Amino acid sequence: EPEVTQTPSHQVTQMGQEVILRCVPISNHLYFYWYRQILGQKVEFLVSFYNNEISEKSEIFDDQFSVERPDGSNFTLKIRSTKLEDSAMYFCASSEQGSFGYGYTFGSGTRLTVV
Amino acid sequence: DQQVKQNSPSLSVQEGRISILNCDYTNSMFDYFLWYKKYPAEGPTFLISISSIKDKNEDGRFTVFLNKSAKHLSLHIVPSQPGDSAVYFCAAMGNNAGNMLTFGGGTRLMVKP
Numbered sequence: 621e622p623e624v625t626q627t628p629s630h631q632v633t634q635m636g637q638e639v640i641l642r643c644v645p646i647s648n649h650l651y652f653y654w655y656r657q658i659l660g661q662k663v664e665f666l667v668s669f670y671n672n673e674i675s676e677k678s679e680i681f682d683d684q685f686s687v688e689r690p691d692g693s694n695f696t697l698k699i700r701s702t703k704l705e706d707s708a709m710y711f712c713a714s715s716e717q718g719s720f721g722y723g724y725t726f727g728s729g730t731r732l733t734v735v
Numbered sequence: 736d737q738q739v740k741q742n743s744p745s746l747s748v749q750e751g752r753i754s755i756l757n758c759d760y761t762n763s764m765f766d767y768f769l770w771y772k773k774y775p776a777e778g779p780t781f782l783i784s785i786s787s788i789k790d791k792n793e794d795g796r797f798t799v800f801l802n803k804s805a806k807h808l809s810l811h812i813v814p815s816q817p818g819d820s821a822v823y824f825c826a827a828m829g830n831n832a833g834n835m836l837t838f839g840g841g842t843r844l845m846v847k848p
Contacts, residue, residue, distance in 0.1 A: 651834060662840050663779065663824060668833035676833020711778050715834065726778030
């Protein structure tokens with residue numbers, strides 16, 4: 621079964637450092653997403669991406685965050701200057717279309733720890 | 736801002752019995768609802784969904800019920816199996832270009848053999 625692949629599975633970074641989280645969505649999917657889950661809290665939407673541009677973003681997705689699809693297969697989330705409160709599990713997801721969650725496949729996540 | 740709420744953080748049931756997981760929402764603009772299952776160290780896995788024009792959707796052992804007037808949905812699992820033990824998230828989507836999902840806080844289901 622096709623998978624969304626995320627690397628690394630765990631990233632430890634110092635506060636103030638830049639971090640890039642990587643994702644390989646399912647190859648025929650057109651929509652890409654990032655969500656995060658702070659320990660003990662809800663899964664929260666960060667951003668959705670379609671046709672090489674951001675289609676929607678949440679309040680969390682401020683100027684410190686950016687997304688990119690650099691080569692047609694990878695989808696990355698960059699945090700420019702990490703803060704302690706950015707520590708969370710980050711999930712990438714992809715879907716075939718605006719399919720109301722049907723083809724919305726999540727990766728296994730990257731646990732980001734900011735120290 | 737808790738637009739989607741799951742009031743029970745945990746639920747324990749005996750194998751073979753019915754599991755009922757509940758979810759409430761406040762935003763009347765939501766028109767699609769989904770249930771996801773999550774194991775530790777894995778991402779959420781889609782289980783079942785329901786459109787706001789329906790009141791019931793069934794897929795094998797899983798049935799989702801939607802009560803729009805009460806802004807309430809529930810997931811029924813019958814019969815429950817030990818492999819169903821996981822965290823279950825309710826999520827909702829409105830008519831937005833970004834296909835954004837709003838998640839509830841999750842309910843940890845434990846099915847005892």
